[in-house]
Amino acid sequence: GAGVSQTPSNKVTEKGKYVELRCDPISGHTALYWYRQSLGQGPEFLIYFQGTGAADDSGLPNDRFFAVRPEGSVSTLKIQRTERGDSAVYLCASSLTGASGEQFFGPGTRLTVL
Amino acid sequence: AQSVAQPEDQVNVAEGNPLTVKCTYSVSGNPYLFWYVQYPNRGLQFLLKYITGDNLVKGSYGFEAEFNKSQTSFHLKKPSALVSDSALYFCAPLAGNNRKLIWGLGTSLAVNP
Numbered sequence: 001g002a003g004v005s006q007t008p009s010n011k012v013t014e015k016g017k018y019v020e021l022r023c024d025p026i027s028g029h030t031a032l033y034w035y036r037q038s039l040g041q042g043p044e045f046l047i048y049f050q051g052t053g054a055a056d057d058s059g060l061p062n063d064r065f066f067a068v069r070p071e072g073s074v075s076t077l078k079i080q081r082t083e084r085g086d087s088a089v090y091l092c093a094s095s096l097t098g099a100s101g102e103q104f105f106g107p108g109t110r111l112t113v114l
Numbered sequence: 115a116q117s118v119a120q121p122e123d124q125v126n127v128a129e130g131n132p133l134t135v136k137c138t139y140s141v142s143g144n145p146y147l148f149w150y151v152q153y154p155n156r157g158l159q160f161l162l163k164y165i166t167g168d169n170l171v172k173g174s175y176g177f178e179a180e181f182n183k184s185q186t187s188f189h190l191k192k193p194s195a196l197v198s199d200s201a202l203y204f205c206a207p208l209a210g211n212n213r214k215l216i217w218g219l220g221t222s223l224a225v226n227p
Contacts, residue, residue, distance in 0.1 A: 091157070102160040103160070105158040
């Protein structure tokens with residue numbers, strides 16, 4: 001497809017479980033971003049990749065959150081020992097260079113932690 | 115601290131009337147400025163951006179925005195609103211060298227038929 005895709009679209013899990021959220025960016029985009037958005041809020045920055053490396057992970061809330069992008073394309077956001085407060089829509093975006101270019105967003109993964 | 119403000123939580127306008135969604139920012143240096151729109155149950159979509167040059171920027175769906183450096187504002191405008199423009203609008207400056215967009219709470223636009 002031409003756009004950013006994210007899987008799954010919805011994920012329901014129990015408190016304490018481990019989850020993985022996947023992002024498939026637009027082909028050729030070197031920059032990839034993860035955000036999360038709670039109801040009534042704007043997106044909250046989590047992490048930014050330039051290629052395979054995390055250029056800025058200052059938004060990750062704690063060490064339960066981790067993200068990888070091993071081949072510079074697909075990225076996985078991993079959350080350990082999920083808590084109810086992790087419930088949100090997790091958004092992925094990609095950008096051609098990450099400089100002045102616009103970010104293209106995926107539809108998001110709605111995570112619900114029971 | 116770098117920030118963005120959209121002073122109106124909600125804007126209501128009648129179809130066919132002009133609309134304005136306000137944005138002011140506090141960012142060091144010369145910022146890159148973006149507007150995004152979020153339709154219900156859909157992802158964020160890029161509308162337009164200001165990098166440099168002409169202060170009036172034209173974007174998607176007939177929207178435009180005016181950059182005002184002295185007032186540090188970047189208001190979104192459209193001459194004639196459509197019901198289908200009803201959505202959540204975010205103004206997002208790109209902060210400095212760390213390439214992070216700064217997000218506020220957005221403005222909910224309701225266009226009434």
